[in-house]
Amino acid sequence: MIGSNRIGPDKRIADNRKTKLRLAINTYWRFQMSETMRTARLLGVAIVALFVGIAIGYFIPNPAPTKPTISLSAASVSAGTRFTATMSGFPANTEIYGWVVNENPPRMFEVGVTNAQGELTASADAPQAAGTWLLCASDKDYQYWATTVLTVA
Secondary structure (H helix, E strand, O other): OOOOOOOOHHHHHHHHHHHHHHHHHHHHHHHHHHHHHHHHHHHHHHHHHHHHHHHHHHHOOOOOOOOOEEEEOOOEEOOOOEEEEEEEOOOOOOEEEEEEOOOOOOEEEEEEEOOOOOOEEEEEEOOOOOEEEEEEEEEOOOOOEEEEEEEEO
16 A cells, blocks of 8 residues: 555554653653752742841840849948848849859859849858958859959958
8 A cells, every 4th residue: 555644553652652751751850840849939938938037036126135243231241240142134043153252262152043033142151351352153154244342341
């Protein structure tokens, strides 16, 4: 049959294979593109969220840091007299350590733990020697500290 439009079995098999191959390639690229688009969309959302977070953080006012202080029940006491020191401005529930600096070597001791307001009250006996005594208080990491002077007459 010369000039016939009939397709032989070999030609049909070849066309079928080409069709399956095209279908497989198209499916693969559709899947790859959808994965790429999902990744790009996720990355875009993450970048927008980062910028929004930075903008919000920039405009929220930060409270001014408080400097811890030590106030004494009396600025001047007699030798051996009991006095009270109130420490405030420290972080809540923080272990506080104290020093009596004028002793040689300086004496360090644990004072206690601050309350929820960052305050701690401690009582002690004044040194037996007259003079001006520097008292210090600090947290464990020395990040927050306060000093005051006790005069012993």
